[in-house]
Amino acid sequence: MPEIREIPVPVDAPAPLPEPDADDLRLETVLGALSDPLRLEIVQRLLLEREDFDHTCGWFGFDRPKSSLTHHFRALREAGVIRQRQYGLERRSHVRTDDLDARFPGLTTLVAAWTPPAD
Amino acid sequence: MPEIREIPVPVDAPAPLPEPDADDLRLETVLGALSDPLRLEIVQRLLLEREDFDHTCGWFGFDRPKSSLTHHFRALREAGVIRQRQYGLERRSHVRTDDLDARFPGLTTLVAAWTPPAD
Numbered sequence: 458m459p460e461i462r463e464i465p466v467p468v469d470a471p472a473p474l475p476e477p478d479a480d481d482l483r484l485e486t487v488l489g490a491l492s493d494p495l496r497l498e499i500v501q502r503l504l505l506e507r508e509d510f511d512h513t514c515g516w517f518g519f520d521r522p523k524s525s526l527t528h529h530f531r532a533l534r535e536a537g538v539i540r541q542r543q544y545g546l547e548r549r550s551h552v553r554t555d556d557l558d559a560r561f562p563g564l565t566t567l568v569a570a571w572t573p574p575a576d
Numbered sequence: 577m578p579e580i581r582e583i584p585v586p587v588d589a590p591a592p593l594p595e596p597d598a599d600d601l602r603l604e605t606v607l608g609a610l611s612d613p614l615r616l617e618i619v620q621r622l623l624l625e626r627e628d629f630d631h632t633c634g635w636f637g638f639d640r641p642k643s644s645l646t647h648h649f650r651a652l653r654e655a656g657v658i659r660q661r662q663y664g665l666e667r668r669s670h671v672r673t674d675d676l677d678a679r680f681p682g683l684t685t686l687v688a689a690w691t692p693p694a695d
Contacts, residue, residue, distance in 0.1 A: 484690050485613050492608030563682030571603050 459569045461554060464510045474534060474541045474548075479556040482537040487561065490536035495519070496529055497571050500538060503552045504569050511542060511549035578688045580673065583629045593653060593660045593667075598675040601656040606680065609655030614638070615648055616690050619657060622671045623688050630661060630668035 491497055502517060514526045530550055533539040538557065539550045557565050610616055621636060633645045649669055652658040657676065658669045676684050 483693065484686065485611050485616055485693075488607040489611030492604050492611050494604050497604055561686055563686060567603065567680055567682060574602065574604075 458566075459505050461504045461565060461569055462507045463554065464507060464551075467510055470510065471542045471544060474543060476534055476540060476553075477537045479537070479553075479560060482556065482560045484561060486536045487538055487557070487564070490533050490538050491568065493529070494574055495521075496533055496538075497568060498573060499529065499533065499550075500552055500568050501571055503539065503550065504554070504565060507551065509549075511540075511551040513547050513549050577685075578624050580623045580684060580688055581626045582673065583626060583670075586629055589629065590661045590663060593662060595653055595659060595672075596656040598656070598672075598679060601675065601679050603680060605655045606657055606676070606683070609652050609657050610687065612648070613693055614640075615652055615657075616687060617692060618648065618652065618669075619671055619687050620690055622658065622669065623673070623684060626670065628668075630659075630670040632666050632668050 491500065499517065503512065514523070514530055517526075519526060530539065530541065530548070534541045534550070537553060540553050541548050541550045552565065554565055610619065618636065622631065633642070633649055636645075638645060649658065649660065649667070653660045653669070656672060659672050660667050660669045671684065673684055
């Protein structure tokens with residue numbers, strides 16, 4: 458079983474960008490946001506490989522246009538899967554593990570166990 | 577915790593309609609098929625309220641055009657969430673609980689615990 462890394466929020470972290478409250482998370486919306494291999498990879502790597510509290514989209518090393526990545530990260534934030542904070546010019550993300558585990562127990566484990574498509 | 581009903585396959589059941597093998601199920605595809613309130617309701621009711629091995633779309637009592645329902649049931653079958661069999665003029669469905677539990681442990685529990693949107 459892959460281990461999900463927990464790193465506490467730094468005391469000087471900026472406020473989160475707008476996002477749904479934990480009580481307002483909807484399973485159908487969260488599943489829709491995760492129904493894409495790139496988004497599953499983003500969430501899985503944030504769960505399993507995080508080195509800091511949150512990470513920029515550059516940290517992932519995706520060979521994709523920045524505008525496309527921005528779209529996917531925003532979709533994950535608006536569904537309530539990730540939390541994003543603005544650090545100056547940089548936007549950093551981490552998974553809302555506590556909120557997802559409270560509302561949808563087992564979901565982060567499913568994402569952590571996901572196998573990327575062979576291609 | 578709602579109880580998922582298991583009913584064994586009748587010996588005289590017709591062969592299943594075309595569907596992906598359990599080994600070929602993809603989490604991103606299954607989550608996409610479930611990212612809709614009507615489809616979550618179909619799967620949840622098949623899990624929790626089933627009275628027979630499988631059920632026609634009429635059993636659910638949805639106030640929707642048959643063509644729309646046919647589309648949603650087919651999407652669930654093609655993603656590997658439900659199995660469908662043709663009984664004469666009727667098509668009946670049940671959830672592939674064993675396959676989903678083997679490939680994506682916890683997913684059927686998440687669907688069983690889903691709360692439909694208030695409307």
